[in-house]
Structures are given as structure tokens and as C-alpha cells.
């Protein structure tokens with residue numbers, strides 16, 4: 001997966017990123033060509049985390065058969081959640097960390 005560095009605009013392969021700094025759900029990465037740190041837009045990171053949580057919660061509800069009459073609704077909501085997370089992963093905007 002390629003990520004565009006917001007600082008030097010070069011396309012960086014995720015595999016080439018050696019330095020990663022995790023701050024809770026915010027993941028900062030260091031560009032291997034210009035050494036600048038960048039991370040996914042904060043708002044998009046939150047939406048992505050919410051999407052993944054939605055999938056987790058709805059999957060758990062379905063696994064334990066809680067409110068099984070809504071299982072189809074849960075599956076749909078979970079699917080939309082993970083879809084949003086995937087879209088943000090691939091098309092999310094990266095910002096330089098100051």
C-alpha cells in the first residue's frame with residue numbers, strides 16, 4: 001500500500017516505513033525519504049476507529065445472539081462501518097505532524 005507523504009509529496013510504500021509512533025488510536029509514521037512525521041487526519045482517524053468499533057460491536061452482538069431479531073441490521077451496520085474504515089485507510093488524507 002502506498003502512502004503520499006504530505007511533506008515531500010513522494011509516494012512511500014508502507015513496507016519502507018520503519019519508524020512508527022503509536023499515540024492511542026493515532027499512528028504517526030516517519031517518511032523514509034524526508035524523515036518528516038505524518039499521520040492520518042485526526043477527524044478521519046476517529047471516524048475510522050468508530051467504523052471498526054461498529055463492526056466489532058455488531059459482530060459480538062451477532063455471535064452471542066443478542067437481539068437476534070436485529071441480526072441483519074447489525075450485519076449491515078457492521079459492514080458499512082468497516083467499509084468506511086477501509087475507504088479512509090486507502091483514501092484518507094495524511095498530515096505532517098508538527
Ligand SMILES: [Zn+2]
Pocket residue numbers: 005006007008009010031032033034035036
Ligand atoms: Zn516525505
